[in-house]
Amino acid sequence: MRPLTESDIRGSFINCSKGEAQRLPLPRDLAERPWADLDFLGWRDLSAPDRSYVVTEHEGRLAGVALRFPATKRGFLQRSMCSLCLTTRPGGGVSLMTARKSGKEGREGNSVGIYMCTDLDCSLYVRGRKQPEPGGRFEESLTVEEQVERMRGNLAGFLAQL
Template sequence: MNPLTEPQIRASLVNATRSERQRMIVPGLAELRWDRLDYLGWRDRKQPLAAYAVAEVDGEPVGIILRAPGTSSRRAAMCAWCEDVGDGDDTSLYVARRAGAPGRKGNTIGTLICTDFRCSRNVRRRPTLAEAGADDDDARAVVVERRIAGLRERSRRFLDEVRSTA
């Protein structure tokens, strides 16, 4: 992911009001390893039920506000973005208000995402022998690249659904 500035992140939010953009607390951008991120996701420390995700779509940042879970389900679940399986504390249902008129009418869309937005780290973990099919660094690299591509595609698809006014 290309590094983003705070103004770029605020401007990228497709389902936010002006006041929501102003209230948003942006994480420390200087500390991020942008080259190891496929999207930027975080929970707002001042607003516990607010979360955000920003990804590049067609070379431009597209961001959304998500409603973070108040409590976890305490059940094992698979993240829809990175396809990693975790317990109830690791994966949560996040809900986003749709952009435009549908969102103003209260239409939302939800998905299961890693609670702490660690998808980029999950897809880069070393594949097991069973996943790679061979004890070979090249075979493992192929698995990691496939995971990264899948994460990028699935997160972008969700952002497109939030932006869709159909």
């Protein structure tokens, strides 16, 4: 992914108003992000523990999505699988993230959900740059490049529903 600027990020949101996009908090470490290893920029809103954001390239342009997820955590022994990177995580490591749909459907309260790593580091898990808890990544016959393409396709499928 190419490095993004504040202007790029704020102008990319497809499921919130321009005013909401101007007010949302951005990550302070944009310059330090490992852009070459990212397929999307994801961050949590530290002032609102149930909100996070994802920005990625979709259909030739940037698409940003505001997400919500429950603040409750599951038991440590229960594992869930991320729908993007297929990493399994215990407790609150994977959350059901919901995004309000764009346009009229979103204004009517319709939303779409997907299970995602709560820390939004899917790109780093797939590439082996960050290690999940033991047993979090399965041994696969796919190459890393094929796993990255699968993850991108899973994200694109989610965005297409918005």
